[in-house]
Amino acid sequence: MPSRYCQTIEAFEIGNELDLHCNNANSPTSAEWAKHHWQWFLSPMQVQTFVNGYGPFLATAAAAIRSAFPQAQIITYGNSLPAATPLIAALAEARDVNGKSIDYTQWVDGYGTHLYPVADTTFDMIADATGMLRNAAAHFPHLDKKTFWITEWNPSSSSWWNGKRRYFQYDAQGQSAGDLNKADARGRTPAMNRAGAIQAFNRDVVATLRTAQKPVNISHVFFYAYDSAGPSPKCSGVKYSWAKNGQALQNLCVDGVIDPTTGALLADVAAAVAGTGAK
Incomplete structure (x- = not known):
């Protein structure tokens, strides 16, 4: 299909968030991760279950892709949990049925992470994201030759599943009446809207880690949004300037780059995601 339309494919990501279900073996389930407060708890047998399932699958998929798209890069599944980074490390220390060492990461060019x-x-967003990437860099093998691909990221979407209120629903005074996050209590970062937070991530996380004394080899960065189809209690304080049928939208979270009333791009957010100034 790509060759038919004179297109190329730059990369393939093999799987998605398999750390949550370890290659669909339910070892462990996401409920078990939650029970352990999203901290590492896997037994050696569970790690081996993951390696035995994902390793051969990765090698087979990579071989098939390279035969058809030799220039495309191969990326591991997007790892969703910072605590699960040892699973990627285990791929480099596997053994086959004869006990021979095998490094499944030899088939990939980079590692996916969410x-x-x-x-x-x-300020806390920058610190949290930096810490997650540094933690992954400490576990992922051969990073002098391979890259990180941030295949999903968003400064606000985690509020959908962590039980917290929407981060961007305050005014400059920290009251629930706008679309800003909160100012840092020690004055290190002001209250920002989503566009400002995205720009800060690009500058203070991605660019800073790429050029640090001990750099993290970050390649591509993909913005991903979980937009709701309707109002949510988490968004009770959100107040946008948009209006639909003459009424201002309320109680609606927007994590993406689309104005839900018109379908047009939100210029400031889209420009921040693209790494340019607002137009």
Whole structure:
């Protein structure tokens, strides 16, 4: 299909968030992760279950892709949990049925990772995202030759599943009456809207880690949104300037780059995601 339309494919990500279900073996389930407060608890047998399932699958998929798209990069599944990074490390220390060492990461060019910081200030968002990437860099093998691909990230979407209120629903005074996050209590970052927080992430997380004394080799960054189809109690304080049928929208979270009343791009958010100034 791509060759038919004179298109190329830059990369393939093999799987999605398999750390939550370990290659659909339910070992462990996401409920078990939650029970352990999203901290590492897997037994050696559970790790082996993951390696035995995902490793051969990854190798087979990579071989098939390279035969058809030799220039495309191969990326591991997007790792969703910082605590699960040892699963990727285990792929480099596997053994086959004869006990021979095998490094499944030899088939990939990079590692997928998902970042959804849990933070209602920009300062904490930067610290959380930086910590997650540094933690992954400490576990992922061969990072002198391979890259990180941030295949999902959003500064606000984690509020959908962590039980917290929407981060961007305050005014400049910290009251629930706007679309800003909170200012840092020690004055390190002001209250920002989503566009400002995204720009801060690009500058203070991605660019800073790429150029640090001990750099993290970050390649591509993809913005991902969980927009609701309707009002949510988490968004009770959100007040946008948009109006539909003459009435201002309320109690609606928007995490993406689309104005829900018109279908048009939100210029400031889209520009921040693209790494440019607002037009």
